Amino acid sequence: MGRPPGLSVRLKLTLSYAGFLMLAGGLLLAVVWVFLLRYVPDGQFWIPGPHIPNRSDLQRAFAPRALQAMAFLLMFGLAGGWILAGRMLAPLTRITNATRKAATGSLSHRIQMEGGRDEFRELADAFDAMLEQLEAHVEEQKRFAANASHELRTPLAITQTLLEVARNDPHRDTGELVRILHAVNTRAIDLTEALLLLSRADQRTFAREEVDLSLLAEEATETLLPLAEKHGVTLETSGDVTPTLGSPALLLQMTTNLVHNAIVHNLPADGIVTVHTERRDDASVLRVENTGRRLAAELVPTLTEPFQRGTERARTDDHAGVGLGLAIVRSIVRAHEGTLDLAARPAGGLLVTVRLPRAPRAPSPSGAG
Secondary structure (H helix, E strand, O other), X not given: OOXXXXXXXXXXXXXXXXXXXXXXXXXXXXXXXXXXXXXXXXOOOOOOOOOOXXXXXXXXXXXXHHHHHHHHHHHHHHHHHHHHHHHHHHHHHHHHHHHHHHHOOOOOOOOOOOOOOOHHHHHHHHHHHHHHHHXXXXXXXXXXXXXXXXXXXXXXXXXXXXXXHHHHOOOOOHHHHHHHHHHHHHHHHHHHHHHHHHHHHHHOOOOOEEEEHHHHHHHHHHHOHHHHHHHOEEEEEEEOOOEEEEOHHHHHHHHHXXXXXXXXXXXXXXXXEEEEEEEOOOOEEEEEEEOOOOOOOOOHHHHHOOOOOOOOHHHHOOOOOOOOHHHHHHHHHHHOOOEEEEEEXXXXXXXXXXXXXXXXXXXXXXXXX
């Protein structure tokens, strides 16, 4: 939106300094003037010299000197105000230059303002922190877009290859071809739905209501019980009522993803998945723990990155998902102002702890009617 040009802040401050100095000088001269009128006698008084002055002579001599003093104060105020305003606004100029660089896409620039902590230093530090977050977010989005493009291109390439084979070999068994195409198409649909869910969680556009995490844990384990039985995994749930505020659909998806991940990435046989909910003073906690192979410490933080499955085996597993399970969990937890902690178990496997804000206590009924 175009705006008409106005006075610069430096010029406004300069005029303010000069105006204040003129006001102070005018008040000082007014005090001197009042002093002359009140304490100098009206008649003639003796001062050593050839001429004996009176009050009128002093008044006539005072007026031009006062004007000269005011003119000097004006020039001094404008020059001094301009210099002082420039020094005071120098940090703001650095912040403005950094903002313009960021507007052109240069997010790696930092102000790094020196000196003690004042309003400009706090503004610069906050701006640097914002640039750091923006840069990390942009880099994350670039990696996500590249990974998503690769993952989406794979099923499309497979489909194209199968169709070319069918066209070149019309006598090929179509039943097997249809089965493979169905599996590839299902994977592409699952990936697309996961991407949409991830986008929805990042946008935080959902209504919040009270949700019991213990009920979500029971629903998720019941839904995934056939998968657990197929993998030879035992599901164990425990915990009391654990209320929080959020989207029931997103929180159920979060719980389901955690339990699904714990089942798939488990021991080949006799694995265990433990789902526990707990109500604490400061948070509502969901904990999902599973047995499995030992994980390297440097691998655990990367598991929440998109398309990081942790094992090569998971890429060929029919139930391994599309590599967005924990990434979706992280986005849902962030959208609910919670925290997500992943820790490798010493005996093997993973412990995932989700902490969400507790739902406020309902007001107790007052008075009996």
